Amino acid sequence: MELHETLPNEKVIYFGDTARTPYGSKSPETIKEFAEQIVDYLVSKDVKLIIIACNTVTAMALDSLREKYPQVPIYGVIGPVVRKVVNDGCRKVGIIATKATIGSDVYSRKIKELSPATETYSLACPALVPLVEEGFTHTEIMEKTVEFYLDDFVKNNDFDNLILGCTHYPLIAEHIRKLYPELTLYNSSAEVVNELKDYLEENDMLAEPNEFQDRYYASDLSDNFIAMTDLLFKDRDSKIKLVKFEN
């Protein structure tokens, strides 16, 4: 995790809504409702800051969550990569993401707010997340699926930068680089950590070295999730505790 590398003293309380994943093709109302339940839970754990490590939830719920929980700063994964793309002077930007994120048009809107002349091109790729979650990341099927989605999209539009607008997509960047080596890829999660570091420094919120342990919670302890956390958090103790919402 980039967070651990850049900010080693910060300890993480992680919540994965594995009982109800994936979010990308759900309706905005349901995504907002589920996100509020999770933020309620994290707030009850007395966190100093919340990162929504998911583009779909950021797109659907960041504004309403900030309004509902003014007591805790909430970071999304969209703003930082948008600022990065604009700061880098990109003029033609492609965006791939889930159906919900693309449907919200939030990337285009935010880019054009900062840089009205930048042209944006958006595409939903809903099968990519389930294929990653079922272990197809390094397969020919994944490459073909990436090609299925991107081929016309890349050929019919002349953008030279592509935002990977879903936290799963950096895992399949190898295929995109191989198929479209001319594109510069932007990774939404990587940029968050840099902004977060600046924010914590400016607001004197950085943690001192401490003995706290990261804590991992999930709404379902499925085999898939346990395998994924073993992969993601292999350097840290990653015992996962089950959390059930009252449902």
Place this chain on the structure above:
Amino acid sequence: MELHETLPNEKVIYFGDTARTPYGSKSPETIKEFAEQIVDYLVSKDVKLIIIACNTVTAMALDSLREKYPQVPIYGVIGPVVRKVVNDGCRKVGIIATKATIGSDVYSRKIKELSPATETYSLACPALVPLVEEGFTHTEIMEKTVEFYLDDFVKNNDFDNLILGCTHYPLIAEHIRKLYPELTLYNSSAEVVNELKDYLEENDMLAEPNEFQDRYYASDLSDNFIAMTDLLFKDRDSKIKLVKFEN
């Protein structure tokens, strides 16, 4: 729907847990819990019989649901196709299904209970459901994914019958037939309706012609679900009502 064709007087109260789909890679505990919430809801609607139109829920929860709700007959999709396969005298049977269904080993156990000499071969194919739900049914990617899962499985075992142990799989039977024309395919949902008809007749529970309308409920009104119901229920009025569990 086969049910409408075979039993036109029976009216349906359908519940789709679209907010939490898919179930196939979730843990047994979570699947049981979600299934109980749904059965509670259907029982509150005063239904005379419940069909669990999902192999995963049947595999994980049928026994416990029957115990918890003795007042209403509950039908699963596994028993009927198992009886059909055994009655047809199949001696070597392949089974493909979700990870949860295969993990439960329920198909093998039930087949061997009725016919101990029958050999069974099981394989989980977890990416097939998400690909169907994201609209890949008739694509080359779906064919390649079917081949990816089945090629070694079919070649390394000598079964000649294959149970499509997931309610989504009949939608992709075209690919299986094309790749493996020597296999006889068994469809778990088709068999349920035949047994159900016998049961209703024997127990004098058949509906008279009536003016009731089918009712459709779902936990999330996502675009995907609305598109699917338009396809499945095109012959009937299919206004869908949103149901939220207390969560």
